[in-house]
Amino acid sequence: MEQFLINPDCMVYDNHPVTLTGEPFHYCPGCGHGVIHKVLMEVVRDLGIQEEVIGVAPVGCSVFAYHYMNVDMQEAAHGRASAVATGIKRVRPEKFVFSYQGDGDLAAIGTAETMHTVNRGENILMVFVNNAIYGMTGGQMAPTSLVGMKTSTSPYGRDAASMGNPLKITELIAQLPGAYYVARHAVHTANAVRKLTKAFKNAFEYQKLNRGTCFIEVVSNCPSGWKMSPVQSIDWIEENMLPLYPLGDIKVPDPKTGEPVLVHKN
Amino acid sequence: MEKKELKGKEVRLMKGNEAMAEAAIRAGLDAYFGYPITPQSEVMEYLTEQIPLRRGLVLQAESEVASINMVYGAAGAGARVMTSSSSPGMSLMQEGISYIASAQLPCLLVNVMRGGPGLGTIQPSQGDYFQAVKGGGHGDYRMFVLAPSTVQEMVDFVFEGFKMAEKYRVPAMLLADGALGQMMEKVELPAEGSLPHVIPDWATTGKKEGRTQNVITSLFIQPEKMEQINHTLQAKYKAMEVEVKSESIDTEGADVVLVAFGLVARICMKAAQLAAEKGIKVGVIRPVTLFPFPTKVLADTSDKVKKFLVVEMNAGQMVEDVKLAINGKADVQFYGRMGGMIPTPEEILEKLESMMK
Numbered sequence: 001m002e003q004f005l006i007n008p009d010c011m012v013y014d015n016h017p018v019t020l021t022g023e024p025f026h027y028c029p030g031c032g033h034g035v036i037h038k039v040l041m042e043v044v045r046d047l048g049i050q051e052e053v054i055g056v057a058p059v060g061c062s063v064f065a066y067h068y069m070n071v072d073m074q075e076a077a078h079g080r081a082s083a084v085a086t087g088i089k090r091v092r093p094e095k096f097v098f099s100y101q102g103d104g105d106l107a108a109i110g111t112a113e114t115m116h117t118v119n120r121g122e123n124i125l126m127v128f129v130n131n132a133i134y135g136m137t138g139g140q141m142a143p144t145s146l147v148g149m150k151t152s153t154s155p156y157g158r159d160a161a162s163m164g165n166p167l168k169i170t171e172l173i174a175q176l177p178g179a180y181y182v183a184r185h186a187v188h189t190a191n192a193v194r195k196l197t198k199a200f201k202n203a204f205e206y207q208k209l210n211r212g213t214c215f216i217e218v219v220s221n222c223p224s225g226w227k228m229s230p231v232q233s234i235d236w237i238e239e240n241m242l243p244l245y246p247l248g249d250i251k252v253p254d255p256k257t258g259e260p261v262l263v264h265k266n
Numbered sequence: 267m268e269k270k271e272l273k274g275k276e277v278r279l280m281k282g283n284e285a286m287a288e289a290a291i292r293a294g295l296d297a298y299f300g301y302p303i304t305p306q307s308e309v310m311e312y313l314t315e316q317i318p319l320r321r322g323l324v325l326q327a328e329s330e331v332a333s334i335n336m337v338y339g340a341a342g343a344g345a346r347v348m349t350s351s352s353s354p355g356m357s358l359m360q361e362g363i364s365y366i367a368s369a370q371l372p373c374l375l376v377n378v379m380r381g382g383p384g385l386g387t388i389q390p391s392q393g394d395y396f397q398a399v400k401g402g403g404h405g406d407y408r409m410f411v412l413a414p415s416t417v418q419e420m421v422d423f424v425f426e427g428f429k430m431a432e433k434y435r436v437p438a439m440l441l442a443d444g445a446l447g448q449m450m451e452k453v454e455l456p457a458e459g460s461l462p463h464v465i466p467d468w469a470t471t472g473k474k475e476g477r478t479q480n481v482i483t484s485l486f487i488q489p490e491k492m493e494q495i496n497h498t499l500q501a502k503y504k505a506m507e508v509e510v511k512s513e514s515i516d517t518e519g520a521d522v523v524l525v526a527f528g529l530v531a532r533i534c535m536k537a538a539q540l541a542a543e544k545g546i547k548v549g550v551i552r553p554v555t556l557f558p559f560p561t562k563v564l565a566d567t568s569d570k571v572k573k574f575l576v577v578e579m580n581a582g583q584m585v586e587d588v589k590l591a592i593n594g595k596a597d598v599q600f601y602g603r604m605g606g607m608i609p610t611p612e613e614i615l616e617k618l619e620s621m622m623k
Contacts, residue, residue, distance in 0.1 A: 054343065074482040086325075
């Protein structure tokens with residue numbers, strides 16, 4: 001029997017799936033975006049829905065997502081991805097529509113669109129990449145930055161009294177009747193990647209049911225913005241991000257009734 | 267719900283806002299996204315009542331910002347799509363319109379103007395002329411701008427707006443004012459289904475095997491590429507000049523020519539009648555498309571007529587374009603009312619008389 005040095009299930013960087021264009025990612029070394037792109041597009045390949053998917057990438061590090069994801073895509077203004085996705089899904093209801101947004105986009109400038117998109121129960125998948133910082137503009141404080149976290153606009157650390165608290169928007173979203181499936185995942189370990197893969201699969205399967213919004217937060221890193229090596233940033237996720245942003249399902253459909261139920265209370 | 271059959275030609279008495287909404291359905295509207303604002307809320311009210319019984323979809327968004335981005339998404343997916351608003355709401359949409367222009371998406375936007383600046387008033391105004399014809403949002407872009415002066419034209423220009431938007435892949439705007447939106451007139455409605463729509467091949471409808479991915483974007487990070495896109499847009503705006511429309515009334519041998527758009531042009535026609543009774547020969551030029559602007563008609567008229575009076579419901583916006591067109595060949599004066607006030611024929615007459623002294 002052939003021996004693998006690494007279990008094939010754990011191979012994140014296998015050959016390019018047809019759902020990726022093959023263009024090299026522009027992301028910084030160690031950034032989670034590349035893995036998340038890859039996982040999302042592998043799921044699209046595995047489900048055989050490449051011809052049926054339309055994605056939306058708004059302003060942020062991933063605004064160029066369409067360079068890499070080999071599906072029809074629309075770039076969106078900062079904060080407006082879920083409104084753009086709503087427009088697409090409403091006129092092409094038979095397609096699978098997803099938005100791919102960062103924390104500044106989804107939880108600061110686009111908060112109104114985020115809440116109302118989910119509240120209407122738009123049948124889309126919202127991928128929310130939370131790295132607790134504005135990566136593209138050079139490491140400014142984000143709505144999800146941790147208390148005490150040093151960024152270029154909180155150089156003495158985030159002071160909750162004057163700068164507000166980290167916004168756990170995923171927990172807020174889960175409260176809305178329009179949210180059908182809400183989960184928080186990560187990509188900092190092979191195990192986490194496997195779980196995220198399953199979650200993306202579930203989300204696309206649920207989209208066929210037309211029951212409401214699927215919302216998946218991915219806790220990620222920003223080695224450049226955090227001023228850390230990629231390895232240090234992985235440790236920092238474990239030690240600092242996950243205690244505030246714990247991983248797992250938050251709202252899932254009940255296997256018997258199909259009704260969404262809150263399962264994770266923070 | 268059972269969808270009713272397509273409606274045929276019909277003559278009805280309708281309010282401007284409702285007439286535009288009815289025209290949009292008849293023009294094959296796929297989707298409307300909007301947010302309530304006076305004095306144009308009847309557009310969405312009418313659509314929310316009619317569309318479930320007929321065809322298309324209507325969605326009340328959480329803001330004008332969301333509406334215009336829903337328009338972007340739906341237009342990018344190849345649908346025939348529109349929104350409507352009034353001045354403060356249009357201001358909120360400007361970022362989205364800039365994206366739509368850059369991504370070259372067709373759509374119809376309706377601005378039923380009210381007095382400003384700020385929250386202003388709900389009374390009619392033409393204070394958004396600059397915003398409509400000069401771009402409005404950031405960057406070098408234009409819209410195809412139509413200025414109706416009757417409820418009938420509000421109907422006709424919905425069709426024309428969709429046609430031009432799709433022909434040139436630009437946002438088209440119907441620039442009306444609160445009085446036109448609220449007034450009732452007899453209208454002849456075209457038959458439903460008379461404006462065919464084909465989903466364009468550039469739309470994001472799912473990447474079929476054998477074709478490359480379709481991308482809707484306004485992001486061109488390389489300056490060389492961004493400049494090239496700008497050249498494409500400018501060439502398109504130049505090409506749109508063949509679509510220019512205006513109306514000239516009694517300009518031959520006139521002492522003074524009034525220049526006005528929309529509702530004010532009708533007031534000017536009345537003022538011209540009053541002037542005739544006083545022995546002053548007054549003509550009227552009404553720009554129907556505000557972009558492209560009827561520069562040539564104005565320039566040609568100024569070869570013979572030496573006095574022009576531009577009348578607007580603002581502090582003097584279109585008058586700048588009239589002056590550019592006439593280029594010093596004739597005296598161009600301005601009369602305007604602002605903040606929701608409508609000029610009367612008598613006021614205009616008074617100004618005309620003072621110009622004859």
